[in-house]
Amino acid sequence: xxxxxxxxxxxxxxxxxxxxxxxxxxxxxxxxxxxxxxxxxxxxxxxxxxxxxxxxxxxxxxxxxxxxxxxxxxxxxxxxxxxxxxxxxxxxxxxxxxxxxxxxxxxxxxxxxxxxxxxxxxxxxxxxxxxxxxxxxxxxxxxxxxxxxxxxxxxxxxxxxxxxxxxxxxxxxxxxxxxxxxxxxxxxxxxxxxxxxxxxxxxxxxxxxxxxxxxxxxxxxxxxxxxxxxxxxxxxxxxxxxxxxxxxxxxxxxxxxxxxxxxxxxxxxxxxxxxxxxxxxxxxxxxxxxxxxxxxxxxxxxxxxxxxxxxxxxxxxxxxxxxxxxxxxxxxxxxxxxxxxxxxxxxxxxxxxxxxxxxxxxxxxxxxxxxxxxxxxxxxxxxxxxxxxxxxxxxxxxxxxxxxxxxxxxxxxxxxxxxxxxxxxxxxxxxxxxxxxxxxxxxxxxxxxxxxxxxxxx
Numbered sequence: 001x002x003x004x005x006x007x008x009x010x011x012x013x014x015x016x017x018x019x020x021x022x023x024x025x026x027x028x029x030x031x032x033x034x035x036x037x038x039x040x041x042x043x044x045x046x047x048x049x050x051x052x053x054x055x056x057x058x059x060x061x062x063x064x065x066x067x068x069x070x071x072x073x074x075x076x077x078x079x080x081x082x083x084x085x086x087x088x089x090x091x092x093x094x095x096x097x098x099x100x101x102x103x104x105x106x107x108x109x110x111x112x113x114x115x116x117x118x119x120x121x122x123x124x125x126x127x128x129x130x131x132x133x134x135x136x137x138x139x140x141x142x143x144x145x146x147x148x149x150x151x152x153x154x155x156x157x158x159x160x161x162x163x164x165x166x167x168x169x170x171x172x173x174x175x176x177x178x179x180x181x182x183x184x185x186x187x188x189x190x191x192x193x194x195x196x197x198x199x200x201x202x203x204x205x206x207x208x209x210x211x212x213x214x215x216x217x218x219x220x221x222x223x224x225x226x227x228x229x230x231x232x233x234x235x236x237x238x239x240x241x242x243x244x245x246x247x248x249x250x251x252x253x254x255x256x257x258x259x260x261x262x263x264x265x266x267x268x269x270x271x272x273x274x275x276x277x278x279x280x281x282x283x284x285x286x287x288x289x290x291x292x293x294x295x296x297x298x299x300x301x302x303x304x305x306x307x308x309x310x311x312x313x314x315x316x317x318x319x320x321x322x323x324x325x326x327x328x329x330x331x332x333x334x335x336x337x338x339x340x341x342x343x344x345x346x347x348x349x350x351x352x353x354x355x356x357x358x359x360x361x362x363x364x365x366x367x368x369x370x371x372x373x374x375x376x377x378x379x380x381x382x383x384x385x386x387x388x389x390x391x392x393x394x395x396x397x398x399x400x401x402x403x404x405x406x407x408x409x410x411x412x413x414x415x416x417x418x419x420x421x422x423x424x425x426x427x428x429x430x431x432x433x434x435x436x437x438x439x440x441x442x443x444x445x446x447x448x449x450x451x452x453x454x455x456x457x458x
Contacts (some may be wrong), residue, residue, distance in 0.1 A: 002265065003211070007037070018045060018049070018267060019075055019128055019129075019132070020063060020132050020280055021068075021074075021075060022043050022044065022045060022362070023044045023053065023063060023068075024061075024064075024065060025042075026039050026040060026043045026045070026050060026053060027039075027061035027063070028043065028065055029042050029043065029250055030054070030061075030249050031065070033249065034129075035055070036048055036050040036248055037051060037082040040053075046138070050275060054246070054277055055246065056226075057225070057226050058225025058234075058245075058247055059223070059225060059246040059247035059248060059249065060221065060225050060226055060247050062221060062222075062226055068335050071218060072131070072135075072156065073100075073104070073108060073131070075128045077100075078108070078112075078124040078127045078128055078131075079124040080094075080097070080098060081094055081098070081105065081108065081109070081122065081124070081127075082122055082123055082124045082127075084097065085091040085109065085122050086430050091105050091106050091109070094176045099411050104291050105416065108127065108246075109332055110129055111130070112126070112127035113126075113127065114126045114127075134420050140327055141219070141222075141223060141231070142219060143215070143219070143220075143231045143232060143431060146212060146213075148213070149203075149212070149213055149215060150231050152199075152203070152206075152213065152230075153215065153232070154201045154232065154236070155192070155194055156194040156198070156202070156240045157191070157192065157193065157194055157199065157220075157232075157236060157240075158189075158191045158192070158193075158236050159191060159192040159195075160190075160191070160192075161190045161191065161192065169190060171189070171190030172190065174189045175320060177235040177238060179245050181235070185288075187240060189238050189239060190237075190241040193239050193240070193241065195217075195240070195241065196218075196221055196224075196240075198216040198447060199215075199217070199220060199401050200215060200216055200217040200220065203215065220232075221247065224235035224236055224237050225237065225246070225247050227423045230291050246441055250383035254457060260363065260366040260368070261361060261381045265368065265379060265380055265381055266380065266381060266383070267381060267382050267383060267389055269380060270356060270358065270378075270380045271284075271355075271356065273355075274355070274356055274358070277302050278303070279302045279355070280301060280302075280303040280304055280352075280353060280442065280445045281301070281303075281352055281353045281354060281356070282301070282302045282303070282353035282355050282356045282357075283299050283300065283301055283302065283346075283356065283357045283358070283377075283403075284299070284357070284358045284359075284390045284392050284393035285297065285298060285299045285300070285342070285357055285358070285359050285365075285393060286359065286360045286362075286390065286393050286394075287309075287312075287333060287338070287360075287362065287364060288397050288400060288401070288404060288410070289410075290404065290406075290407070290408050290409055290410030290411070291407060291408060291410075292331070292408050292409055292411065293311050293331035293333065294310060294312075294314075294331065294332070294409050294410040294411035295332070295333040295364075295410060296309055296310065296311070296312075296329075296400075296404060296410050296413070296418065297309065297312055297338060297341055297342065298310070298393060298396060298397055298400065299311025299342070299345065299346065299357070300393045300396045300443065301353070301438070302392050303441070304433065304438045304441035304442045304445070305392060305396070305430055305432065305433065305438045305441070306426055306438040306441070306442045307396055307422050307425045307426055307438065308345050308346075308422055309400075309418040309419070309421065309422045310338070310341040310342060310345055310414040310418075311334040311413075311414070312333050312337055312338065312411075313332050313339065313411065314330065314331060314332050314340055315329075315330040315331070315332055315337070316330075317334050318330035318331060318332070331411075332411065333362065333364055335363060335364055335365065335366040335367045336367060338364045338365060338367075339365070339367040339370060339371045339374075341358070342371060342375070342377075343363045343371060343374045343375050346375055346377060350378070352445075353445070354375060354376060354377050354440075355377075355378065356377065356379070356380060357377050357378070357379050357380070358379075358380045358381070358382060358390055358393075359379060359381055359382070359386060359390075360381070360382060360387075360390065361381055361382070361418055364380065364413055365381075368381075396425070400421070400425075403421050404421075425438070425440075426438045426439040427439055429433065429446075442454070
């Protein structure tokens with residue numbers, strides 16, 4: 001068979017693996033922001049297969065995502081060859097129908113045919129598997145072949161922190177690495193922690209005349225995230241800024257953070273009257289966060305600076321029942337709890353003081369559509385990383401930290417205590433209001449609206 005096929009003997013494939021074009025389509029879907037399971041199902045494979053691909057490759061594709069050129073036979077062409085061969089067509093007829101050279105078809109039928117039973121039986125799936133297996137050109141990674149380069153990269157990435165006299169700093173006790181994604185609320189390893197991009201560009205400055213001391217930042221990321229890709233251990237991902245065990249595609253992270261924010265609720269769609277603060281009734285809101293996932297909601301009126309606080313108590317079962325994926329947020333700061341708290345508080349005001357609400361991009365207001373239906377309040381979201389678009393609320397949150405410092409449990413305060421704090425803020429004179437208090441400024445508005453209405457009807 002070696003003489004007949006013109007290639008060395010190959011092991012029996014058993015069940016042929018999934019084709020490379022299917023895996024390529026999977027990573028394209030991942031780049032679009034789909035989850036591993038959804039991307040796998042969209043490509044015709046099972047969800048567990050997609051999860052395994054994503055985990056084994058550290059969230060990074062190990063193959064080229066651009067579609068292959070027409071130089072090589074595709075799987076569809078191999079299916080056509082197998083069909084025509086079964087119908088008894090000759091090599092030249094098959095080549096004519098596929099617009100290929102007869103030598104290409106002849107070589108394909110000889111090299112990539114199945115050889116079980118001592119005969120050449122051409123099947124498209126076996127031929128595709130053999131072609132992909134032979135086409136592999138594994139290269140030794142730079143960090144494996146170049147020890148000097150590997151030591152440089154590893155020292156800048158995971159080197160010890162040292163005192164000015166050169167002695168190492170012990171730092172905190174390093175927890176055992178379990179491969180979990182982005183550790184939280186625990187000590188992390190103290191290391192030099194240069195980013196791969198910093199390492200890649202610094203090599204050019206430290207070794208300007210040595211071309212062997214060059215490596216791209218993507219190659220360093222692949223050495224860290226992809227199993228068996230390089231000489232760096234997977235646990236060194238803890239030395240990266242994020243500490244993630246899996247690399248998160250950019251589109252997926254954007255989609256996860258902003259899935260509830262659509263174009264029609266962006267701050268750019270907010271009425272102009274809210275920007276100039278001429279008409280009361282436009283509010284800004286956010287949460288101030290404490291320990292144990294505790295939180296207090298804040299609402300501030302843009303014109304008068306009137307403040308209202310939202311009581312977000314723990315729900316029944318918090319700390320007792322185990323956390324359920326996609327279940328209710330028992331800590332009290334979930335989307336439904338925040339929506340109900342805003343509706344209960346804002347509806348105590350006259351309708352003319354409930355015009356709009358500008359919120360941060362947090363998931364706690366994911367039910368903004370239902371809130372609009374319940375209260376008539378138009379909800380808008382600020383741009384990412386733009387706290388100045390809610391400057392009044394940010395300033396008020398800073399004032400509230402005098403009463404609710406960071407690092408304290410905010411769930412211990414009851415609704416009447418929050419109301420007392422809000423009353424204290426609303427009775428402070430404000431320079432922006434001509435030293436009137438927010439409460440006085442808000443009380444003036446319903447009176448002025450009522451007087452204007454009487455004058456018009458009269």
